[in-house]
Each structure stands twice: as C-alpha cells, then as structure tokens.
Amino acid sequence: MMRTRPELTGSFGAVASTHWLASSSGMAVLERGGNAADAAVAAGFVLHVVEPHLNGPGGDLPLIVRVPGQAPRVLSGQGVTPAAATIERMRAEGVEHIPGTGLLAAVVPGAVPAWLTLLRDHGTWAPADVLEFAIELADRGHRVLPRVARTIAGRAAFFREHWAASAALWADPEPEAWATIRNPALAETYRRLADAGRGLGRDAACDAAIAAWSEGFVAEAIDRHARQPVMDSSGDAHAGLLTGDDLAGWRPNWEETMSLPWRGTTVHKAGAWTQGPALLAQLGMLEPLLPERADAFDADLVHAAVEAAKLAFADRDAWFGDGADLTRLLEPGYLAERRALIGESASLELRPGALRGEPRLPRVGAVDALAEGPGVGPVGTGTATASAAGTGEPTRGDTCHIDVVDRDGLVISATPSGGWLQSSPAIAELGFCLGTRAQMLWLEPDLTTSLAPRIRPRTTLSPTMLVDDDGAAAALGTPGGDQQDQWQLTMLLAMRVLGRTPQAAIDAPSWHITHLVSSFDPRVWEPGGLHVESRLGESTIAELRRRGHRVTDAGPWSLGRLSFASHEPGLPGDGPTIRAASNARGEQGYAALR
Template identity: 80%
Template sequence: MMRTRPPLQGSFGAVASTHWLASSSGMSVLERGGNAADAAATAGFVLHVVEPHLNGPGGDLPAIVRVPGREPRVLAGQGPTPAAATIERMRAEGIEHIPGTGLLAAVVPGAVPAWLTLLRDHGTWTPGDVLAYAIELAERGHRVLPRVARTIAGRAEFFREHWPASADLWADPAPEPWDVIRNPVLAGTYRRLADAGSGLSREAACDAAIAAWSEGFVAEAIDRHSRHAAMDSSGAAHAGLLTGDDLAAWRPSWEPTTSMPWRGTTVHKAGAWSQGPAMLEALGIVEPLLPERADAFTADIVHVAAEAMKLALADRDAWFGDGADLERLLDPAYLAERRALIGDRASLELRPGALRGEPRLAAVRVAEEAPRTPRSGTGEPTRGDTCHIDVVDKDGMVVSATPSGGWLQSSPTIGELGFCLGTRAQMLWLEEGLPTSLAPRIRPRTTLSPTMLVDDDGAVAALGTPGGDQQDQWQFAMLLGMRVLGLDPQAAIDAPSWHLTHLVSSFEPRVWEPGGLHVESRLGEAVIDDLRSRGHAVTDAGPWSLGRLSFASHEPGGPGEGGTIRAASNARDEQGYAALR
C-alpha cells in the first residue's frame, strides 16, 4: 500500500492537525517545555485564525484526553441551547426547520472555555502564553488558504447585502488565494482574555479568562449582537435567542468515555450527545463478518462495512441525543440482532433497531425530493467541515480534539469581537418526542467525534477527522485499514476510503439518499462495479477526496525507554501536516 508521506517516529512529542500552522505552533510549545494540553490549546486557538471557514471562537469542542496512569476522559465543550429555545418559540418565528445559518441556531459557544479548561486542569502554561501564537497570526496576518478565499468569494455578495460586519471583516475586498489576511479585532479579543488573568496564578488566570468570556465583555457583546435580526437560510431575518445569562450558566465538563474492546485495542468515544457511539456499534456489528487479515479492501469488506454503518447511523438518528440511554447499544445480543439484517444486497431502507422499544425517526425527505436551498445558503461546507488536532508529549499525555462551528459563512460577524456564533442547533428537530427535539439548555447531538485508542500493550493513540456526518465513517475505514489490512497509520490514512449518504443529514437540508455510497476511485474498477451490482448507489468521488484524518500515538518503551511516538497526517487537500521529534 502506497504512502504519501513517511510514517513519522520519534521520542519527544508530536502534533498532527488539519493545518500546518497549527501543527508547527503546537510543536513549538512542546519544544519550549509545554505539555500536550498546552500544545493542543495553542493549536486550537491558531485554527480559529487560519481555518475560519471551518471553526471559530463561537464554535464547539469535544476532546478526549488521556493523562498518564489514568483512563481517558471526554472534555465536553459542546455548548447547550439557550433557555428560550423551545419548539413553540421557533414555530412562532414561522419556520419549519431550524435554519442552518443566522442567529436562531446559535448555542452557547463552548470552544474557548473548553480550551481554557483543558489548560487549567492539565496544562502548564498561562492563557497569555498560549494565546500569543493566535494573536500574532491574527494581528500580523497569514497567507489565506484557497478554500478560505473561495468560501469568502461565494458569500461576499450576501455579506454586503445582509451581514455588513461580515463584509467589513472578510469581503471588502475579498481576498485572493494566498493573500495575507488579518483579524486585528479577534487579536484584541484574545488579548483581553489573556489580560483578564494578569498577575494571577496559572489556574486563577485560566478561570479569569473563562469568566471574561462567559460573564464579562464577550458575553455582553454576544447578548447585544443576538438582539438584532439577521437574514438566515429560511429566507427571512430573525433575531437570536442566545443571551449573556445563557453563557454565564454553562461551563465545560469532564465526562467518562463510551468505549468498546476491538481487535487488541479499546476504542474510546464521546457519549450519546455525539455521534461517536455509532462507530463503536458499527465495529461491533461488522467484526464477525470481517476476515482476520486481508491484502486490500475488497467488495466484500466494503459491502459489509457499509451495511453495518447504515444500521449504526440509523440507530444514531433514532436514539442518540443529550442524556439518551444507550446502555444496550453495544450489548452482544443487540449487535447480533442488527448483524442479522445484513444480506448480499445493499439495503435501501432506514432501519433503526428496537433499542428501547419501537424506534421513531423524524420526518425526512429523500434528497431529490427536497426543495432547493434558499440563496442565503446553509453555511455548512460540503465536506471537511471541521478541524482536528492530535497531540502527544514525551510523558505520554495524549489529546484528540475536534473543534468546529462558528464558521465565517454561517452567521453574521460580531463586529466588536471579530468572530461569529455557531449554528449547532440546526441538528435539532421541531418535532416533539424525539431524542433530538429542540428544548432549552440541551446539547445538540453533534457530528464532532474525536477518537482515542488504548491498546492492550499500553500504546495510546489519538485520531480524528473533519467531515460532518462522515467523521466516524472515515475513521471506521482507517481502523479497518490498520486492523484488517495491517497498515501503519500513515498508510491507513492514505488508503482508499468511502462513506455513506444513506443517513439523515445532520445539516440543513435534513435529507437522506437511499443506498448512497461515495467511494474513492482507487478502490479499483472491479470493486466499484461489484458494489454497484449489489445495489449500492455508488458515486465515484475521484482518487483523493474523502477524509482529512490525522493521528498521533505514544508507545511505552523504545528510545531511551521513554517511549516511541508516532504521527501521521492527510495529504488530501494539501493542508494537514504532522510535526514530530
């Protein structure tokens, strides 16, 4: 199996992410004596600056963190809905589905408090030290990615007509690829957060910065901003529901992971408020149907993997949500019940299981029956719609984080802060009685899904990818590459991938495509033809198009007996990089 990059190995530390400036900034922190928490937070704030079309300070952050000698834990930086967010209130606004853009879909922005919580609880640096990298890039500028420039160009006219603060920041003039862009207002926001803890101890400085965000000048500005109506993808202008009190009432939390043993490792994911357990279920369903070892992804492997993932994602859409009971999801008897549904032909039905009684799905339409998207857009990139960071330090602390939300194209810029709010509430339904029905102060079921592996021999790995509904699917394919094809992490990232569109889209418009299966052409003509013959509605997505995975791991023993560190990154989109020593 070919590799686009060498399988990196070292003993000091590694940072892998979706942008080279984030990876190099995080590695600089490790080189200067910081640990994995310091480096991850630094990289996270840098991503707010250099990938503003994929994440921002107004977005969200789930992370899985493993401190040496302890079990991995989830840092839940997914903010909840506002106290005023009810189905009745949304219906009174005259909408049928929560818009994918604008202010109505805003939830409490969790990314910045979560990064600061990670820094406070496990880091060694101060907020000012960590924020300095992002401040410099926002103030002095950086070369803008072609994808960012294309995103801005596609929304520039809309910004000028409807969101003037966004036009001022991004579109007047709209940058060309590789132009230098700056965001001095965001730099000022971060400097004020850093200054909030000036003269205090490190932990107190982190708390002061969190307070400045959640109860101070940031919360006050967000409160003012939300009161003004803004055009959204419903085709009308609406004010937001988010208030300063909503920010003040919430803080990130530490939670246990949901996990499952699989082929010599234990796979750790976030809980029912994420889609993460669906990947565990798919692994459990497919395992007896897989060969112990294979030389390549055959049609048989891709077929059973796709069918298992269809069943798991149907359970996601019927049963997952904040506080949902998933106790039976990974029970061997339930997995066997689901496995028995897999046949020789591709299923064209949504088939959730009877996890806790009769399943119920929201009313969704087939993709071709859905109306055209309003000209105000969805604000959601079609793929690669997020960022990811994996960090390992020499002591064996491991961080897997998937920040997202607050995309520059999804909501109007808050002029006095230099960023916009997220739109995560679009993943909730305006139907009663669903695990994902809109309600006050609940977490939307997010697609953000970092992964951690704890091998039976003590090795610990972080991995993840952007991709919305595809995140766990691309990671699923990577794990099959590692544990079925026997590939090293870099080769597994580079291996041909696939994903389903046979699911209820988590983003506006909320539709599904029966039998939809997107594949990279490198699977081979014979495999693709075989999949079509089994009834899969196959779309050839080209040779290098699916996934933006990264990976970093720590193995005990090795060089100097301090351990071996490995890292890998994705060459697709020519953007992700791993730095290692």
Template identity: 50%
Template sequence: MSFTPPAEFTTRPTLRGTFGMAASTHWTATATAQAVLERGGNAFDAAVAGAFVLHVVEPHLNGPGGDLVALIRPAGAPRPVVVMGQGPAPAGATIEHFLSRGLDLVPGAGGLAAAIPGAVDAWLLLLRDHGTWDLADVLAYAIGYARDGHPLVAGAAATIARVADLFARHWPTSAERWMPDGSPPPPDTLVRNPEWADVLEGLIGAGGADREARIDAARTRWMTEVLPEAAAFIRRPHRHADGGDHAGILTADDLASWRADYEAAESVTFRGWDVFKAGPWSQGPALLQTLRLIENADDEQLDPATAEGAHLLLEAQKLAYADRDAWFGDGDGAVSTDALLADDYIAQRRTLIGPAASAELRPGSPDGRAPQLPPLRTDAAVADGSTGEPTVDRSGQTRGDTCHIDVIDRWGNAISATPSGGWLQSSPTVPTLGFCLGTRLQATWLVPGHPASLLPGRRPRTTLTPTLLTRGSEVVAVGSPGGDQQDQWQLPVILRILVGGYSGQQAIDAPTLNTTALIDSFWPRTWTPAGVTVEDRMDADVLAALEARGHRVRRTGDWSLGRVTAVGRDGDGILWAAANPRGAQGYAAGR
C-alpha cells in the first residue's frame, strides 16, 4: 500500500453483505431505509422514505421547504442521472428589488432568500418513476414520527438554543413550534409536529386510480395548495439576517410554473473509475476538475496524511474553487464542463501548483473569457458574527450541516442524495404547515453579469453535491453535508478507497482537512486566503510542514471535520456501507 496505513481499529466496522445497505446522517433515517429494503422495497423506495424521516428528525439541517440534488443509477442503466430538486429564483427576485431594500447581499435567513422549494417534488418524482411502493406506505414512517414524536437530537436542541432570542423576539410562530414552554428544549425531548403530519396525510389523500396517479396528485397538491400557503405567509414582513424586516417575494404563480426533473450527469475517469456529478449549477464539477488536476501524480503523492499529498490536494482545490467562484452558475455565462475539463486547460492550470501555499484567488479563462469575481470580503470585514447556512464556520466550529443518505439494494439500484435547506432557523415557521421555507438565494450575487447573479427563473448555484462512482459492475455512492466543504471532505475518502486501499469505514474515520481559501457560498460570503482547517489527529510533523509552506493552519479538534457516508458494491457482488462517527449521529445498516 502506497498510502499511510489506516488505523488498526476503526470506530465501527465497514458493514458487508449481499441484501441491501443504507447509510445516512441520522440513525432513524438509516433504520427507516433499511426497514423498507427488508419489506421488499428497492433502493429508491428506501431513500424516499428515509428522506421524509430526515425532514422530521433533522429539522435543523433540512426541511420540506428546502432543496435536493441526487444521483441515481437504476440497475442495468449505462450511466447515472441527476435528480434535480433545486428550484429557481421567483419572478420578483431581481437585483434591483434587493438593492432597493438597502442590501448588497441576499440575507442568509428570512423569506426574502427563498427560492422555489424543490425537495418534496423531486422525491415524489423519483418515487413515481423508479420506486415500487405506494405513497402511503413510503410516508407512513415520517407521519408516525411527526405525529407520535421522536427524541430531539442534540444538534437540533443546540440550534434552537442559539436562535431562541430571534424566535422569542421576532419569529413567534417558530417559538411556538420549537419552544412551546418558552425555553429551548433539552436534547432527547420528545417533540411532535402534528401540522406536518396533517400535510403528509393530505398528500396521501389527494387521490388517483393507481400508484403513479396518486403520486402525481400529491405533487400537484404540494405545488398548488401547500406551498402557496407558505409563500403567502412569508410575504408578511419579518426579521432577516441583515437585521432588517423584509417581506418575501415567492408567489403561487412562481410555484405553478416549476417542477423537478432529471438531468444528465457530468463525469471524468480517475484511476479506472467513472466519477459522476451534477452540472455547474452545483459545485460538483469542482471535484471533477480537482481529480483531473491531480490525476498525473503518483499514488503516494495523493495521500492526504502526508505533507506532500495534503499540499497537493489543497492547492488543486484552490484552483478548482476559484473557477467555481468565477464561472459556475445556471444558464447564460456559466462555464461548459467541456471547457473546464479540457486537456489543455487542465495542463495550464496544473502549472500553477507550486511548492508554496498560494494566498491568491486565481480563476482561469477556460473558454477564453476573462473571469469575473465579486468583491472579496475577509472575515475581519464581518464583525457581527452573523451566519448563513448552518455549516462549519471558519474556525471549524460546527453550527449544523446539511443531510445525506445513500442506499444500494440487492438488484443493483443505487442512490446518493443530499437534501438541505428549509431548516428550522431559515425563516419563520408557517404555523398551519409545521415547516418553513429555505434560503438558497443567498448563494446568488447582487451584481449583474456573473454566472451566479440573481435573476428571476435562474437556479442559485447550490453547494449540494452527491457523488456516484462506477467501474463495470462496481459502484460507490458517497456524499457529505458541509456547504463548501462537501466535496472537500469527500475527496480524501474517495482517494483513500480508490488509491489507498482503505475500506469505506477506514477512509471515513481517517483524519481530514479542507481549505477555506474560497468564497463562502453563504452569507456573509467571506474568504480566508491560504486558510486550511485540520483535525488535530493529523500528524504534527505534517501540520508543521504545511505551515512551513505558507498554509494558515487552524486546528479544530480531533473529530471535527467530515460528515461522509457511503455505500457500495464490489466486483464480486458484495455490498458494503460506512458512516461518519463525528457527532455521534450518522449510522449505516445492512446485511
């Protein structure tokens, strides 16, 4: 083995079997998905059931008013496809409207930042086209936990405590929902959401003569009855992350014009594996570009546990994310992946990786145009401590994350899915519905001409970035929460599995790191030149060598970075699963 040998013991075994495997960021969602497999459902039935449970048990990390990106590979399909659950900006979401409110960024919390919610419609689309179960059976798990209750996970309790003052002073419906006794509930409090249970039962009751018709009826009710009620609610002025009171702009007409869909996946080949991601409306192609930038390195040069390997990964990712920040977006102006991944452009970018850490943001010109970047804001320029997406902040402290779920079944169906947005601290709870809307528009810019500029009908560039890898009959489904860190935390895991020979659990357990030398996708949109956060378990000599190369190293604790889960199928047909131990919340199950 050319990599540093893995630790002799892991936090848990890599699960192996032949029947089916599930892994997610919450044990209840994993158990739900596995229960569906045990009852004869396929991987897509299981993932949808688990995802609706995630809405209930991880309300601080995702919700029905959020969004979704998934990669699926139906058994026998030649290529994975993308399930696109990222809704666009409303018709009223113009740069001029936001500037007229005295804003130079889209706020990180509040209904003004709501795009069209895409998660629920995307999950129902997947269930209709690739699942086998009836809607009532799939939703029964989530309805049960919402109506009968579930123990509040520690992270959700901590999140409610952090925003308790906001709820009490400005968002009374959220206070009623999450602090019914007037104070934040402690961990393991039994919490219920009967309003959301009623909504789900209403979707089941939408009618239809057969399975597909019932799902379509539920999709119609969701988009034309349920979500318009939420949109009307957030059009009342309420407190936003900038400290001002604004009214939301999402309307019923916006919702009526949009539905989730499928898209072709982008891919590169790395060490004999095909790696699939969503397009440049996500950050997925940045991982593909990183793999191309490092593909000519010897195996031992790719080891994240060495100074040489860590430096190479950090510098390659800086270049890839600089291109992301200049070129990624939806529609006109966005880079084509053909240009981004072209041989001559990759060779040109690779020459910029030197022995010292770069402290510059260096986007290139993949199709000959000059790159455009918004004004750079450093941490020092933002003094109010406000936060956008609940992810890992610049100090490495966790203020939440997103969610992730992977499932593979005995027939060979596989899915990697990252749902997010609409978390309980996004905007005020709609009291009759039990959920709130998301804030994905904060990932857009209030400057014209950028590929990620705010435009009506354009999708905000999302950080959600699940991954599928295939090699013949072999498959790996992997993903992670973490905002801008999602692919950065996946990369060392992928390298350790594909190149280093680690098992899934060994790769996930191993200490990791990520760069902060990119423009944060979430309000207040800062960057830290040459910054890198690392887990303290990394070798001290390696960290000293990185500092000697000019990296600004910030240690964040022994088990602080990475939220990766993964499932897979080996060439001999054996299935496996592994899950992140950090935070004592993610679990895998299978047999």
C-alpha cells in the first residue's frame, strides 16, 4: 500500500485544498486567531487568483458547515438564471443547446456573496482582513501553474480574435509555466469590496461588501458587459441575458442537508439542485453488497460500485433539479428495487428508476467509450448529435475544493467553481469573467432541468460532510465535474471497507464511469464507459473487461483531487484530534495543520 504524504495529525487546526497557496493562506488566518470560517473565506478568495482556469469570482459555491452541537447546514452560493432566460428566448437566439462558452449561459455569480455570507454568519474577521491575501497575490503577482499556462496558450488565438479583454488580461504576453502573473484589476475589485465596509461593524461590513457586489459597482459593470454580443461555442456572437437587476434580486441561502447513515457515520450532502444525493444513493444501494472488510479493491467490489453509480446517475439525469422531490430516493424499498438491477455483467443501458412515475431523460446521443471522438452507439432517448469538444469547460479533475477545521470543532467543506478564464470573456474593469453554469440546463420542456427563469442549474459541485456516531466530524471533496461523487465514493469505500486512513484512502487507486449524461458540452453519454487507474491491477482490470465494462486505463495516478480535514473531540481535559489529508495527483494540492 503506497502513501504519498504523511498522515497529518494535530490539535489546533487544519486547511486542505487544491492549491498550496490557498491552504497556507487559510492556515495563516487560523494562526492569527481566526476561526475556520475566516480561514475558508480567505482561502476561497485566494483560489480565485491562483486557479483562475478552475474557478473565479464570477462562479458558484456550494458549501456545508458543521457548527459544534448543531446539525450541518448547506449554504447555496449557486446563482440563478436571469429573469429573461426562457426556452423561447434562447431558441430565438438560434441555438439548439445552451452554449458552453460566452454569455448566454451566464447566471447570477454566487461565489463572492456566498463567501461573504459565510464570513458574516460564522466568521470573526472583517472582509478587509480576509481579502488581504488575495489582494496581495493578485496585485504583486504569483507563480502561474503549468496547467494555467497551458490553458491560456490553448485559448490565446481565440482570445485575440474574439475576446480582446481576455487577451489583454491573460495572453499579452502568454505566460510561461511558473512565470509571475498579476491581475491588478481583480485586486482593485477586492479593495473596493473591502472599502465598502470600512468603519462599520463586522456584520454591517459584510453586508456592505455584498451590496457593493450585488447592487453596486460590480453589478453595474456586469450589466454593461453582458449587453455586448461576443462569440461563443455555437459559432455565432450573442449577448447575454444577465442584468444588474438579476444580481440585485438574489442572495445566498441556508438549507438543510440530505443525509444517509452509513457504517458509523452520517453522510451529509446538498440537495436536489446538486448531484450530491447521487453519492447517498450509491452508498444505500451498495451497502448490502459490500464485505464488512476487504484488503483491496477487487473486481467484485469495483463492479458493484460501478453498476450502482450507473443507476444513481441515471436517476440524477432523470429526476434531480432545483426544487425536485427526492424523498423516495433513499427509501429502503426504492434502494432495493435499484439494487436488484445490479447483475454479473456490465449494463450498457441508461436505466433511471420510477422515482415519481415514468422517468424522462433529455434527448442525448451516445459515443463510443473507447473511441477518439463521437461515434455510433446505443442512444438514450434521442438522436441529438454531439457538438465539437474543446469548448473551454473543465470536465476531468477540475474545479477547486477547500476543507477547514478549527480546534473548537467548526468544520467547513466547500467546492467553488465556475467563472473559468477560458469560458467567458473577461470584464476588463473587474478582472474576471462570468460563469456558464446554465449550460447544464436543457432547451426541452418538462424536464427537471429545463431552462426557466430564476432557477438554479443542477450543478456537479458537491462538498461532503461526515458526522460520526461518536461526534467526530469531517469535511471532504474533490474537483471533477460528473466524477466528484464517484471519486468521493472510492475514498469512502477505502476508509470504511478497506480500513485505510484518510491519506491512504486518497492515495488508493480510483475509477469513474462515463456511462452518464455529461453535464458539460458535448452533452453525450458513453455506454459502458469506465476509466480506471492502472494501480487497480492487471487481473482486476482484465476481469472488469471480461464482464463487459469498456475500460480505459487512465494511468497510475490520474483520477481525483480529493482533500480531507476532520475534528475528533477529546476526552475531558484533553484537546481535540485534528487530521488532514490531500491529493498528490497533479502536484498542487496540499494540507496544512498544527
């Protein structure tokens, strides 16, 4: 059993994230007396600066918070569609699918108001204090990741031809890997948010910064920007539908989690507007099929997990959406019905259940799971062709994640994403671009994810909170689009079935299916598609192929970017035990702990 990082254990606090500068900034906040909420917010704003290809101020943010002695709660920082966003209006723009890039897919940017809401409701610092780290990195510069440099290089020609502000911000000149890059416009945006609350009490300062974003200079700039047509992945130029009034009319909100007791813990997820309940469904289906303990991931265990994932994500694609009723999803009878469909061979069908009557899937085309591009294969419920790939959306191992714990037991799991530099033109005066989350909605009526005004697109962003029967609490999550609640499943199985520590569980070989309707352009599915890390072993992979899985060997260390942080209360007179773990894949995730 290989372990890439030491097991981190302490008693003061921990921050784990997908970039070491975010982790170190969050840890600095804890060391200076801030709590987990202060640290998470500081780290979140830093991620906007250092991982701009994976998230930004114009993006989205779901997070889960566990306050000691209270049930975990979800903060929904997923902005809604514009008031003008109707299927008829989009059809009038001449598009068959909502483009994956440009302005038509923009929704209300929710990340910044959500971070500031977390700070107001659970933090102790003022906005000016938590923004200090991001402002310095944006203004004075930081070393750009090779992945960011490659992303910019891949879009530079398009930027110069179509998105002049993006070219000026990112590609003039194109940065080399590890060169210093700056974003003074973003630094100034954050200064203005901080200045909005100076001289006010802490809560009032947070509200003033939110107002400056949603009703002040940011909203005004976004309103002007969205009115200008720009080229998008449809091949034509379109203006956006988002307005300043849309921003003014929306605020983040607190919600209850969906949860499932499982092997000595309760797993908490966000609701039907995310894919999060699919993780709970996988666990509920799998439990009677799992051994009490196993030494490794063998073909039987992986096959069962893969088939459960196919069923859970078919339900996601048929039933999940903003406001959807998922009350039957975790009922024992329904889970038993779904479990009975898991056979000895790999399914090549999309099989949603009758959760609330006859299921309906969007019209999607199928591609060969082992081919280089779109091909001929079984079709789900229609024959729509796949659009060309390369539209700028991160779909494999991307997005960001942060887990934070303090010594008092405040635990936070957050998955910020959207507003990627490659997906929408930069707003020159603000230093960031809008998100494109509405691409996850459909221009077909009567689906749970049909486009409509003022709804949350069903998002792939999916933080997780564990609350053990003994009172311990843990935050975990990963980037990865449709893979997030699959890679998290492999970690939970490694922890609770293989008996591995958090770091060893992150390092365990991983897998995911592509036998689902992709949430990103192109909106297709790959019958039987299964990506695995070669460390599963030749014999296990061969047996999976024999059972009919269309296996792609993704290499030894390629799938997942998980992180983890936990708080275990100590005995009377003792301090807590705090643990943290991070992912070595991609060479940028780190955990900091004392």
